[in-house]
Amino acid sequence: MSKEIPYKIYLEENEMPKQWYNVRADMKDKPAPLLNPGTHEPLSADELSAVFCRELVEQELDNDTTYIDIPKEILDFYKMYRPSPLVRAYCLEKKLDTPAKIYYKFEGNNTSGSHKLNSAIAQAYYAKKQGLKGVTTETGAGQWGTALSMACAYLELDCKVYMVKVSYEQKPFRREVMRTYGASVVPSPSDTTEVGKKILAEHPGTTGSLGCAISEAVEVAAGDPDYRYVLGSVLNQVLLHQSVIGLETKAALDKYDIHPDVIIGCAGGGSNLGGLISPFMGEKLRGEADYRIVAVEPASCPSFTRGSYAYDFCDTGMICPLAKMYTLGSSFIPSANHAGGLRFHGMSPVLSKLYHDGYMEAVSVEQTSVFEAATQFARVEGILPAPESSHAIRAAIDEALRCKKEGKEETIVFGLTGTGYFDMVAYEKYNDGTMTDTIPTDEEIAASIAKLPKVD
Amino acid sequence: MSKEIPYKIYLEENEMPKQWYNVRADMKDKPAPLLNPGTHEPLSADELSAVFCRELVEQELDNDTTYIDIPKEILDFYKMYRPSPLVRAYCLEKKLDTPAKIYYKFEGNNTSGSHKLNSAIAQAYYAKKQGLKGVTTETGAGQWGTALSMACAYLELDCKVYMVKVSYEQKPFRREVMRTYGASVVPSPSDTTEVGKKILAEHPGTTGSLGCAISEAVEVAAGDPDYRYVLGSVLNQVLLHQSVIGLETKAALDKYDIHPDVIIGCAGGGSNLGGLISPFMGEKLRGEADYRIVAVEPASCPSFTRGSYAYDFCDTGMICPLAKMYTLGSSFIPSANHAGGLRFHGMSPVLSKLYHDGYMEAVSVEQTSVFEAATQFARVEGILPAPESSHAIRAAIDEALRCKKEGKEETIVFGLTGTGYFDMVAYEKYNDGTMTDTIPTDEEIAASIAKLPKVD
Numbered sequence: 001m002s003k004e005i006p007y008k009i010y011l012e013e014n015e016m017p018k019q020w021y022n023v024r025a026d027m028k029d030k031p032a033p034l035l036n037p038g039t040h041e042p043l044s045a046d047e048l049s050a051v052f053c054r055e056l057v058e059q060e061l062d063n064d065t066t067y068i069d070i071p072k073e074i075l076d077f078y079k080m081y082r083p084s085p086l087v088r089a090y091c092l093e094k095k096l097d098t099p100a101k102i103y104y105k106f107e108g109n110n111t112s113g114s115h116k117l118n119s120a121i122a123q124a125y126y127a128k129k130q131g132l133k134g135v136t137t138e139t140g141a142g143q144w145g146t147a148l149s150m151a152c153a154y155l156e157l158d159c160k161v162y163m164v165k166v167s168y169e170q171k172p173f174r175r176e177v178m179r180t181y182g183a184s185v186v187p188s189p190s191d192t193t194e195v196g197k198k199i200l201a202e203h204p205g206t207t208g209s210l211g212c213a214i215s216e217a218v219e220v221a222a223g224d225p226d227y228r229y230v231l232g233s234v235l236n237q238v239l240l241h242q243s244v245i246g247l248e249t250k251a252a253l254d255k256y257d258i259h260p261d262v263i264i265g266c267a268g269g270g271s272n273l274g275g276l277i278s279p280f281m282g283e284k285l286r287g288e289a290d291y292r293i294v295a296v297e298p299a300s301c302p303s304f305t306r307g308s309y310a311y312d313f314c315d316t317g318m319i320c321p322l323a324k325m326y327t328l329g330s331s332f333i334p335s336a337n338h339a340g341g342l343r344f345h346g347m348s349p350v351l352s353k354l355y356h357d358g359y360m361e362a363v364s365v366e367q368t369s370v371f372e373a374a375t376q377f378a379r380v381e382g383i384l385p386a387p388e389s390s391h392a393i394r395a396a397i398d399e400a401l402r403c404k405k406e407g408k409e410e411t412i413v414f415g416l417t418g419t420g421y422f423d424m425v426a427y428e429k430y431n432d433g434t435m436t437d438t439i440p441t442d443e444e445i446a447a448s449i450a451k452l453p454k455v456d
Numbered sequence: 457m458s459k460e461i462p463y464k465i466y467l468e469e470n471e472m473p474k475q476w477y478n479v480r481a482d483m484k485d486k487p488a489p490l491l492n493p494g495t496h497e498p499l500s501a502d503e504l505s506a507v508f509c510r511e512l513v514e515q516e517l518d519n520d521t522t523y524i525d526i527p528k529e530i531l532d533f534y535k536m537y538r539p540s541p542l543v544r545a546y547c548l549e550k551k552l553d554t555p556a557k558i559y560y561k562f563e564g565n566n567t568s569g570s571h572k573l574n575s576a577i578a579q580a581y582y583a584k585k586q587g588l589k590g591v592t593t594e595t596g597a598g599q600w601g602t603a604l605s606m607a608c609a610y611l612e613l614d615c616k617v618y619m620v621k622v623s624y625e626q627k628p629f630r631r632e633v634m635r636t637y638g639a640s641v642v643p644s645p646s647d648t649t650e651v652g653k654k655i656l657a658e659h660p661g662t663t664g665s666l667g668c669a670i671s672e673a674v675e676v677a678a679g680d681p682d683y684r685y686v687l688g689s690v691l692n693q694v695l696l697h698q699s700v701i702g703l704e705t706k707a708a709l710d711k712y713d714i715h716p717d718v719i720i721g722c723a724g725g726g727s728n729l730g731g732l733i734s735p736f737m738g739e740k741l742r743g744e745a746d747y748r749i750v751a752v753e754p755a756s757c758p759s760f761t762r763g764s765y766a767y768d769f770c771d772t773g774m775i776c777p778l779a780k781m782y783t784l785g786s787s788f789i790p791s792a793n794h795a796g797g798l799r800f801h802g803m804s805p806v807l808s809k810l811y812h813d814g815y816m817e818a819v820s821v822e823q824t825s826v827f828e829a830a831t832q833f834a835r836v837e838g839i840l841p842a843p844e845s846s847h848a849i850r851a852a853i854d855e856a857l858r859c860k861k862e863g864k865e866e867t868i869v870f871g872l873t874g875t876g877y878f879d880m881v882a883y884e885k886y887n888d889g890t891m892t893d894t895i896p897t898d899e900e901i902a903a904s905i906a907k908l909p910k911v912d
Contacts, residue, residue: 006469013463081838110838150838172884173877176883176884177880181835378636379610379637382536384567384636421633422877428628
């Protein structure tokens with residue numbers, strides 16, 4: 001096989017996936033169920049339907065159906081910004097002088113600037129189909145909020161975004177993008193919810209956290225029958241929608257008979273990583289192929305590498321379901337010094353189970369080395385990457401340099417989830433040489449782990 | 457012919473243009489030559505070579521060669537971010553309920569956020585080939601400066617950017633992108649040049665202008681034998697490089713047997729418009745086909761629609777060559793209220809000649825209606841457009857609505873030059889309802905036209 005590989009592999013429209021792939025169907029040992037935070041019993045579809053749309057609840061609980069049809073309306077929306085290119089990093093390979101072959105799946109070529117749109121349109125679609133008036137959500141760095149705003153504008157759904165206050169203030173441009181798409185954006189914690197008022201009373205000067213913004217968005221949705229809550233990561237349904245990334249990647253690789261040795265993705269809540277690896281993980285679970293699969297997380301928020309595998313709340317307000325996952329504890333807040341996203345205290349239950357069962361590796365990287373990799377990548381490959389995505393770049397470069405040392409011609413595939421156009425404050429710090437690293441101490445992690453709920 | 461048209465038409469790598477097209481070769485009446493500002497004689501290649509790279513001077517003066525090979529190194533760089541998609545605006549058509557078919561050539565899927573990269577890599581390549589140490593340039597809104605920084609980083613050339621002071625201060629993120637790519641960015645006017653010092657002495661509080669930043673960048677390049685000056689628009693060489701936009705557009709249309717009726721582009725200095733229309737204009741000049749070709753400019757800087765066709769300086773410092781073009785006078789500065797780019801007082805001499813000879817139309821549009829079109833487009837087509845590009849969107853929507861009124865099934869193609877991620881201050885004004893329009897009075901335009909140099 002020696003077909004010449006182009007710089008960018010684009011699938012034709014008729015080669016795009018028409019079904020999502022549900023990796024849970026191929027897991028012999030299923031991820032642990034979500035629990036009612038009061039009774040500690042598995043949550044029923046009815047209970048979940050108070051917060052989530054009906055069809056999304058079905059997807060959330062479905063551990064058995066391998067392929068789920070993508071509705072035509074979502075396929076049409078996907079056609080506006082997908083397929084995303086699988087790029088051969090010829091210039092990076094040359095710069096590193098490595099025998100490794102490097103590919104990246106670039107999800108940043110849409111206005112949300114990331115892969116988040118893949119699930120946003122799906123969740124908005126099911127809300128619209130159910131006849132709802134709108135949805136609520138939280139956003140941290142703003143990629144998810146932007147994606148959801150875009151999806152809601154397209155479907156003419158109302159969209160309320162609770163934005164972590166520190167981001168709301170530091171990223172006014174993200175906020176304006178959401179407003180341009182017609183969303184209402186509220187800095188969190190706010191006095192528009194009970195949980196927000198409570199948190200403000202306890203911590204008057206707080207600049208907020210993702211867990212807190214989740215609590216507010218859930219409270220609003222639970223209190224209005226015309227609204228539901230939607231979430232951009234962690235959940236099983238999100239990984240299902242994001243499988244479109246991995247399915248496209250696999251189709252593009254197959255088209256050129258390329259077999260990856262290592263697949264790398266950054267991991268915050270797991271939406272990108274879970275989507276990217278899903279069909280490859282499926283082959284691994286079914287014993288059809290083997291791959292090294294590597295999750296990359298920030299050293300300042302190391303849930304896989306330093307967290308506990310345990311039931312925990314997804315939010316600070318402790319009103320969300322309990323999920324069994326690798327977690328640093330729902331009271332853990334990464335250092336304000338940490339510039340990128342990937343700040344969630346927990347991790348997708350599906351990925352947590354797969355990691356626990358030995359199907360994946362995980363590494364943590366420090367932010368100055370992440371921005372070093374980002375800058376090196378930008379200068380040779382042209383694309384200015386998001387800090388989140390740059391975690392995967394760091395690991396991919398490290399793997400390519402290992403290949404160089406060992407003289408191995410391995411094929412590396414990584415997920416380039418998005419662009420860094422709204423992260424220039426962090427780049428400025430790096431350019432000025434004032435960026436530093438912060439790694440939580442064992443004591444800090446132990447303290448928040450000690451507050452995990454007791455579940456038998 | 458009823459081949460189904462996909463949402464996005466991508467050319468294969470081997471279908472990408474391998475030559476630029478020089479529209480001047482097909483013009484029976486050539487554009488007027490550049491003149492020496494002192495002697496008013498046509499500039500020789502030797503004179504121009506003090507400021508520009510040798511091969512670029514050849515391209516600048518070449519009115520005869522129809523096709524010019526794109527060097528392999530530039531083709532390779534193009535493959536990193538090209539071909540750009542030709543998008544069928546199905547969703548916009550549906551929203552407008554128009555029988556018109558709308559296509560746009562989207563040049564924003566690269567980190568510079570615009571088409572400017574097409575010429576930046578070419579100009580940087582020839583500078584590198586000539587053994588120079590670096591290049592100087594000016595930038596206003598920042599798209600050109602970013603593009604040049606990217607090209608220079610890739611080729612490891614030094615890059616000095618004079619950035620109009622008001623943009624430097626209002627767009628710190630653009631500045632940081634350039635710094636991330638290793639460029640040095642100086643707010644203009646500055647005390648690093650004689651012309652800058654002079655302007656600062658005369659206008660102590662000035663926030664600068666494009667014409668002034670050009671003067672500074674030219675002075676620096678002219679004073680150092682290892683540097684040359686490069687410019688992102690107006691020049692013949694730039695239109696030549698940008699022909700890649702039109703050639704790709706035409707190849708994509710031909711692939712599906714689509715014949716456009718109207719071709720629309722925004723026009724500041726003319727780099728995008730000139731590139732987009734070039735092969736279509738060639739057919740028109742050779743009598744092989746007919747198209748309506750429409751330039752769209754801001755009502756606040758209306759060089760085509762309200763300027764004079766005359767010799768003028770390209771810069772404020774009056775050290776640049778004289779070009780015969782539609783101009784508002786080199787002392788004209790658009791109102792600070794004008795938010796988008798397209799602020800140059802003049803227009804490409806090639807486009808000016810074609811417009812003067814009746815091969816093109818021109819319209820001007822006001823910025824509130826431009827942002828209205830931008831927002832409407834963003835919500836249905838997903839992409840958040842640059843204010844510059846949105847001028848073309850405004851005109852395309854207006855044409856589509858005319859088609860609806862007249863019941864005509866015309867095919868409209870417009871250039872979507874870039875994204876608006878760094879223009880959220882302007883979007884915020886529009887979202888807040890505080891954006892207004894400013895149109896120069898006849899007296900204002902007459903006053904700057906009166907200062908045009910006297911050329912026989």
